[in-house]
Amino acid sequence: MTTPVQAVFQARGLVKRYGSVTALDGTDFDLLPGEILAVIGDNGAGKSSLIKALSGAVVPDEGEMLLDGKPLHLKSPIDARRYGIETVYQDLAVAPAMTIAENLFLGRELLRKGMLSRFLRLIDKKSMLAEAEAHMRDLKIGIRSMKQAVGTLSGGQRQGVAVARSTAFAKHVVILDEPTAALGVKEGNMVLELIRNVRDRGLPVILISHNMPHVFEIADRIHVQRLGKRVAVLNPKHISMSDTVAVMTGAKSAEDFPEEAHA
């Protein structure tokens, strides 16, 4: 990352206060094209406030955000989606009684052609099934029938559906909030593989995770959040897991490490 690259998604000096508590104390943020950026931080570091600001769930009190270099003002998660920023939430936001295809297109159903069909908002089940199948195949998620209810899937497969939904519509950025937290080892690895597939298709990914082995396995860069600020951006290839945790908890300062550890 020596040549200057235009960041896809940036934030400068974000501040968010809740009463007397300052969750974000002028934090910066940079996401580069085609990368997996992990965001880590101890509890209370402002990690989730940062993600909420980036996904439109909260409006920061101060500071600015830029998407492709242009100023961006998000008022709601729906607003963020309109700009091609999709978020997959931790608690698996799927409708378990509905089918995979329906979940993928929930709120954005494909409609049948023709004026009357549009007016009555008749859904095009065939196209939705076909597109869902193609998209899941692209991401190498091996689920045979898109007509299966999501409630019948395993935790990892459900997470796969949630990720597939966000990537199907994201034009700019995918934000994944603790995507492997609720999963077993094998399922966690499946989701990591899926995240790599998403990146390899050219979409930059913001990954929030507590799981250091997972972060070190797939992140290209690591954004370390501490006391409401970004204290470092580290390169996982040139710093150890324990040193990263030390920076995160404040036991060591990022300046203690050589140039190549920074990214």
Add this chain to the structure above:
Amino acid sequence: MSSTVPTFMPPLSKLGPVIALLAACAFFASQSDRFLSSQNFSLILQQVMVVGIIAIGQTLIILTAGIDLSCGMAMALGSVIMTKFAVDLGMNPYLAIGCGMAVTVLIGFINGALVTSIKLPAFIVTLGTMNIAFAVTQLYSQAQTVTGLPEAMGFFGNTFQLGQATFTYGTVLMLGMYVLTWLYLRETAPGRHLYAVGNNPEAARLTGIATNKVLLGVYMIAGLCYGIAALMSVARMGVGDPQGGQTDNLDSITAVVLGGTSLFGGRGSIMGTLVGVLIVGVFRNGLTLMGVSSVYQILVTGILVILAVATDQLTHKKG
């Protein structure tokens, strides 16, 4: 990600309500010679016309994980208003019918507004509006049945012959409404959003569905159903009855749950409700033919609803 997990709803459970209906029919046929006649079947259809239309509204509300206890009382108020406006005020009967329906839609709007804006539980809200609607009905009608109705109000009670059987136009309207609702729920985006709101409201909201609008709309459409049911009741009885609708809330909920719709929301079908309505109707009719007193019929309905809810609880337990 290729492991297959068995589906927890076997296809048999979808046929459950139909099997129950056939079993009930077989039982009553063995108990009474008159049960299996075409006249008796057309009678059952006429008897379930009102609760059948109420149950459409009830189904939509239960699919969103709500419940409506006010439906029967809203229907009674609507029927008293349309008949009294026409008879006492001499209003054009069609306008009077419109006024009655406007009042039931208004009750739906109040229910929906309280559920969405103050986040009150639907059970409590509709328990309140049920009592309010009952009191207003009694006060306005002075508990007097409204008679001497204009002919136009009786149209849906009129009958026509089809082979051996006699049908009312109201029955045809009811079946037509079921088909329309079926298409709406299965084939349109708003219909699918209704399921999503009932299944996981948070997920629905995060995908950009205006969940409050969906809910408010559902309660108002249900109110319209109660208004149409009010007109059916007026047409069938030939009077505006302030004592009507008193068992319709439990009957409609029983029908919905017997038809396989989950009280937890998000799962179920409108055609299941039609079967559920017929089960309730067949029980009522069959027990009457057997000479069982109406108190026992209420007892049986109570047992039916608990059985149905218990089945729902055991098969759809969350998690």
